[in-house]
Amino acid sequence: MTCRIAVLPGDGIGPEVIREAVRVVEAVGAATGIAFDFTEAPIGGAAVEATGDPLPPETEQACLAAGAILLGAVGGPRWDREPAARRPETGLLRLRKAVGAYANLRPVRVHRAMAGRGPLRPEVVGTGIDVLIVRELTGGLYYGERGLQQEPFGERAYDTMVYTTPEIERIVRMAFQLARGRRRRVVSVDKSNVLETSRLWRRVTEAVAEEFGDVELEHMLVDNAAMQLVRNPGRFDVLVTENTFGDILSDLAAALCGSLGLLPSASLGLPGRPPLFEPVHGSAPDIAGRGIANPLAAIASAALMLRYAFGLEREARAVEDAIDEVLAYGPWTPDIAPPGAPVAGTEEVGRAVALKVRERLAPAPLEPVDAPLQVAFWDPVEPADPAPPGEGYPGGTAGTTGETPPAAVPGSSLSAAAAPAASGPGVAGDNLAVSWIAGDHGFRPVLPDEPDPAAPGVAPVAPPPAGATSSGHRCSHRTRHPAGRRAESKARTRAGAGSLPGAGKGA
Template identity: 60%
Template structure:
């Protein structure tokens, strides 16, 4: 197999984790007989510095010409005073919209070895294996009108939450299709007691559910869902929700794993998929070898599975990550003050495990 991947390193620790992920893909290619070619482009603050915009036309062209897109992270204090159009986050929203990746998948699975890194009790963490399916290209992040103006009472701001029936239906269908391959249970999260958009969401969820008689549908208000995620997270299989709620709930769910540095994501539509770790740019640790690349590695596994249909290779990555953790290796965010390995060292451990099946050359790393 020959595939082209557009790499958008971005800001902060983005270049570090994507560099490790590229090395991982090169290892997968050599070991399994595939060829991955890489094209690099700027996004976020790096693009503002180089091109005066967080999402240059050259970046869009590079993504369009690729089979998948690997993104690091965007943002940082350096660009906090930029206008809305020049903020790094505008590049992230723009690339999602341009690629039409309306479905963001965030699998949350607790590695037993990391149970102690979570703030929740070990018994609460047992059996957690869920996927949050977040609508990614609609809702309040993209609705118009939006902005601010000065009025007699001071500054007035407006953000618009807008959804069409078609946008809601397609994300719900995606969630039900995923549930068919799992435990056949969908929790649709909304705020139907307050929001008109949520009332339409609930109506369409009922309509879609009728097409999947073997999949159970449960409605849950977002405030209750936030509580249930920390009270009884094992009850969830597939959670589907709109853009803003999904953004918040998926970051909350990240803490079930012990670190946001362990949570991958895949953003899918009808063209190239966009794969990125859920964590931010963490500029305070950039360049220090402290970044955790495992969420990016697990995002690579999602790329292999969803964009390239390479299930064996995807499983090899996931198995290698689990094996390295089982052997006791930790990055700084997972170490709880104990010994840890660097970004590149844990990358080497995972890649070695894929090739050899064990950590025979890594006994003395810690």
């Protein structure tokens, strides 16, 4: 299987973030053996500079020959004075028309780690928010008849909202099909108390809903939907609406995440035409070239591409899980870094996601040994944040990748069973001496290549007693995998007196 992708970097930060999205897709290929074929082509302002056309024929042909299109961003103030036909945004509109895109999908996912970093209160974010907004793209006010007329006392402008039954049916049917793969709830947003088009929308939606008896349907007026997205976003699963309402609500929902640098989108169209995937953010010319743009929206768009263009659900989930881990534990670009946390660049974040994707998709088998090897490390997260089910990292209250769970590690405390009885070298454990020192986030074993704890400046300390906390941080445990994976987690102890119990060893 070869997945052919047209890559359109575009303008501003587009090339920077798309480079990282491609890096992550390449990591998927390296881990799974799936072949990805990339064809890069210009669009937008870059294409205007090179050819005078925001969508050159060669670019359009490359897109139509591909199985998917991955776009960065288009536009910038340097092209604002260009005629409409030469403006970068015109190239994007022409591309959407060429691929017959009629549905725009905007997943709004607020990871629990982002609680407190966005405008929502932590209790509203709860354990996370996951809303899929399905917006109709080809009808409504944006494509209806419009005009500007001169009248005796000034000007008269008008726009016309028009929808047909087939236009509504296909977008609503798509929303129900998507809901079947999620939590099976659809909220249809309209303004049926005022608009005739919304009354038609509601009637057609109810007719389509009869085909999906396993999916719950709720109607909601657009003004109430805007309020509920802010007050109680967790009540939504799939939200479907017409063009104008979808434009406004999706931008409102974008604010919930705390950064536009986190939101992906997919534009799906006619059968046999390639879908288009792009981050919601613009070209951000003010930070272009500085290496600080957040690539996570572009990477998340690549995950949507894997899912909707190529049917690679497992691979898409691996990318999304890797993004969640980066959101929780870093590295972070400046727009999403917690207060006081170090910040990273675009490439560093992209490489981190790519590494975590490879870890998830190509796990090496654990090598059986007589005495298990266990890693101990501390993560600066709140103790109340539980470990995800079945995973020892991130988390730490009871997770492990081995067959036997480790001794209980209550919150951020180190249990007596998990700590050596004395400080300094000499703790027996399969010929490996273990010392304990105070690390940045609490107590940890001395790494094998570190100086002797008794050396000047490295004073050994007693391990924390049972029940003692380590500056509000957590002690987590995970069986170590082969060299190169989680290189930062090198602290090792073998089973023996005072060792960390575990269930398996990696190379």
